[in-house]
Amino acid sequence: MNAFQETTVVIPPSRRMLDLQAKPVAPALRTPASAQEPPKLQVEKLDAWYGKTHALHGVNLVVPPRSVMAAIGPSGCGKSTFLRCLNRMHELIPGARAEGTLLLDGQNLLGRDVDPVSLRRRVGMVFQRPNPFPTLSIRDNVAAGLKLNGIGGNHDEIVERTLRQSALWDEVKDRLAASALSLSGGQQQRLCIARALAVEPEVLLMDEPASALDPIATAKIEDLIHELKSRYTILIVTHNMQQAARVSDQTAFFYMGDLIEVGPTEKIFTNPSEKRTEDYVTGKFG
């Protein structure tokens, strides 16, 4: 095992929106409160396989609550696999399995006695391509998780709240009964975010949520991530390094199934500890 895998760096997330040009945040500006909070998600020695292929090798990292962590790395590096382990969607693929410790609020998620179905209500997911239910209206798409899970409450109110949270309300409030397919791709993706939020998850996983969208729709999704950060813990996989720099507090760099480095985003992009991270973020490969 490599040395860097064993050192897990926990660094409090910055509340500031970061950009590549932004100055490194002074330690005093960091919010010590969240640093003292127990981590939302703690991953220890996570291994994942597809059949005989060893796709993730002993990943260790910690995600503080109400922060955004971006996972970057070249195609096939294991970042999506990592994300899909967190809500146990990985094991749905025939032959796929995961081992290790995955603590959500201190509770192990990979235990045999943990029901993946109830886990997925706590860890929501947004996919690469917008995937609204084609036979349902806009309203019913948002309420789908509530209805299918038999969750009561005022659905109309939840639909409005989550559509507002996902910055879609003003665009669709007059046509909630229209088919979800009448929306544009970017709107559909925000609808899918609203749908994921409606079941009130604690963690939101986003698997390249903007890669199928145009720049304007992408900007809206990124703004949305900033908004959602105040309430949710977000992990986002992205191919776009600028995007990772813009939206995340911490960045994890994966390469060939290894977690090479994880740390505050500005450090990863300006002063990484690992040569391979530097080569990747400066565009020497990948």
Added chain:
Amino acid sequence: MNRLRWRKGVNAFWTMMSGAAVLAAVLPLASLLWLVISHGAPGLTPGFFTSLPTPVGEPGGGVGNAIVGTFFMVGIASLLALPVGIGAGIFLAEKGDGKLGSVVRFTSEVLSGVPSIVIGIVAYGLVVARMKHFSALAGGVALALLMVPSLARSTEEFIRLVPSALREASLALGVPAWKTSLRVILRTAMGGIVTAVLLAVARAAGETAPLLFTALNNQYWNTDPLQPTASLTVQIYNYAISPYEDWHQKAWTAALVLLLLVGLLNFAARFLSRNRLQGAPR
């Protein structure tokens, strides 16, 4: 220039050939329609749909009881075949990758290749021989045996057409797998499955052989599943093999009614299948 002219000539030749092939394919259908309509239409009166058959030579009379009987037996068959066929289709699509799946798939393929007269004999043995009399139930069982394999296969096909992204979306919301299958996947595939059901019903409605020695026939109204029952197809058969000109005429008209019925079902299936899965995510 010469080559261009040559290629244009070749193109024109093959365009004509394929046009001729289309004509050859459409001509039998057109002539069949023309024959049935021209022979059948004169006898098509409102009374034909509502009255009982009359003896030879007596004017009037119709196939009202046979129309009702066909609907009745297709209804019984659907009641038996839909749960089994659609259920098997769901199984094949969701869990059909293992050994059991391939056995079920092979069995349904063999079953769909069994001649309908053999299906009739099976239903005779299963129902008629045991109950000691012909019945609508026996006819329904025979038609159901015909419907199950095609229903299972087309249900499987339509479920497999549903993008896996929708299954993932539902599972990621914390919806259990069984609920995802029934309320997300099946619902999305429903348009296609309804089409498959209509086509299976249309096919069953047009079958004669399985009914000949199961439901037999009946000159009167019958809605008792345990009694022999008339059907359009058997009625057409009986009229057509009779020596009477009067009954031949009725056979043509009954054939036209059957054709309209089956055509309507096919048309409805077409119409429904047009917007199934329209615009679903890739």
